[in-house]
Amino acid sequence: MTLSPQQKIYLTDFEQNLTFAGFFKSYKEVNNKVIATLQDIEVYDYVSSTPLFCLEEITLKRSKRKIYIEGIIPAC
Template structure:
């Protein structure tokens, strides 16, 4: 399933214990990996929800089993 590009997305990297809150610029699934480019990103510590820093744009490539993607309206992956 391809997540919507206009809604705020929360992508949690379960390995690094970080949540990236922002908007997808692009998203694709290749084999067992997700490649997501996000913009206007706020990064939080997943466990405590403490804000850590912001980023204008970043591309994340992770195995599907090591991330959780959630939009404001509900679960999109895993």
């Protein structure tokens, strides 16, 4: 997967039942794990899509089976 820092994405973490909407700062895959750092993030409850809070930056380290990346939208 090729991703750039200017791409807005939706990353769903099935372990935490959360969706993170933000911009990639970095992304890599190592041994079936994803290490993704996002910035300017809005966090939502995955099931209800209820907005929960905002974060400046977060790094997620998860098994590729426990996350889903979708909705890659070019930044304006």
